[in-house]
Amino acid sequence: xxxxxxxxxxxxxxxxxxxxxxxxxxxxxxxxxxxxxxxxxxxxxxxxxxxxxxxxxxxxxxxxxxxxxxxxxxxxxxxxxxxxxxxxxxxxxxxxxxxxxxxxxxxxxxxxxxxxxxxxxxxxxxxxxxxxxxxxxxxxxxxxxxxxxxxxxxxxxxxxxxxxxxxxxxxxxxxxxxxxxxxxxxxxxxxxxxxxxxxxxxxxxxxxxxxxxxxxxxxxxxxxxxxxxxxxxxxxxxxxxxxxxxxxxxxxxxxx
Numbered sequence: 001x002x003x004x005x006x007x008x009x010x011x012x013x014x015x016x017x018x019x020x021x022x023x024x025x026x027x028x029x030x031x032x033x034x035x036x037x038x039x040x041x042x043x044x045x046x047x048x049x050x051x052x053x054x055x056x057x058x059x060x061x062x063x064x065x066x067x068x069x070x071x072x073x074x075x076x077x078x079x080x081x082x083x084x085x086x087x088x089x090x091x092x093x094x095x096x097x098x099x100x101x102x103x104x105x106x107x108x109x110x111x112x113x114x115x116x117x118x119x120x121x122x123x124x125x126x127x128x129x130x131x132x133x134x135x136x137x138x139x140x141x142x143x144x145x146x147x148x149x150x151x152x153x154x155x156x157x158x159x160x161x162x163x164x165x166x167x168x169x170x171x172x173x174x175x176x177x178x179x180x181x182x183x184x185x186x187x188x189x190x191x192x193x194x195x196x197x198x199x200x201x202x203x204x205x206x207x208x209x210x211x212x213x214x215x216x217x218x219x220x221x222x223x224x225x226x227x228x229x230x231x232x233x234x235x236x237x238x239x240x241x242x243x244x245x246x247x248x249x250x251x252x253x254x255x256x
Contacts, residue, residue, distance in 0.1 A: 036116030138176020
């Protein structure tokens with residue numbers, strides 16, 4: 001999946017200016033106590049609009065007392081978010097999926113010893129075990145939420161909770177699609193946008209998932225309509241996931 005995000009709101013002139021601001025900001029903070037600096041977010045994904053900000057991560061040597069920049073600051077009308085961390089601490093800290101996804105798209109600006117490059121190389125890849133888990137948990141939990149928990153809440157008399165469970169099932173289905181495509185799961189605010197760009201998807205995915213996501217009314221009838229559309233996609237993906245993980249769906253249920 002390409003790291004370039006094509007958004008209709010992006011302004012190329014704004015992007016160019018934001019990149020320049022980021023470089024000037026980073027340059028000011030380079031010293032012998034800094035292990036590396038990484039650009040993240042919009043300027044790396046090559047888009048910039050009025051809702052975007054400049055994201056920069058600074059890794060410093062452990063125990064050093066640098067003049068840390070403010071986490072949030074304004075420069076030339078751009079909001080700059082800066083994260084400062086001890087490099088040695090990050091080596092021994094487990095990164096969650098969202099952080100790994102963010103840094104997997106990072107662009108190293110300063111890394112004289114190559115330590116940050118190695119850190120990202122070690123931290124960000126999706127392992128085969130994680131990939132299998134995303135596929136197994138995604139295919140089983142999406143079915144459980146959409147076929148079972150939804151109707152549990154119908155029986156309990158709360159149709160809003162039923163539709164909410166349906167939406168959670170969609171999230172698990174997206175997790176499965178990321179795993180199938182050997183991709184880290186995108187941060188929540190980008191999850192659907194990135195899922196739509198994956199190579200291996202149910203046929204006519206965009207049109208079908210849109211129809212499933214639409215809620216015309218908070219009713220049992222609408223829940224059944226959504227369920228029917230979703231399960232058609234789910235049934236299409238089930239044998240593909242079974243082949244990938246070399247387990248039947250029933251065997252996956254025993255594991256998950």
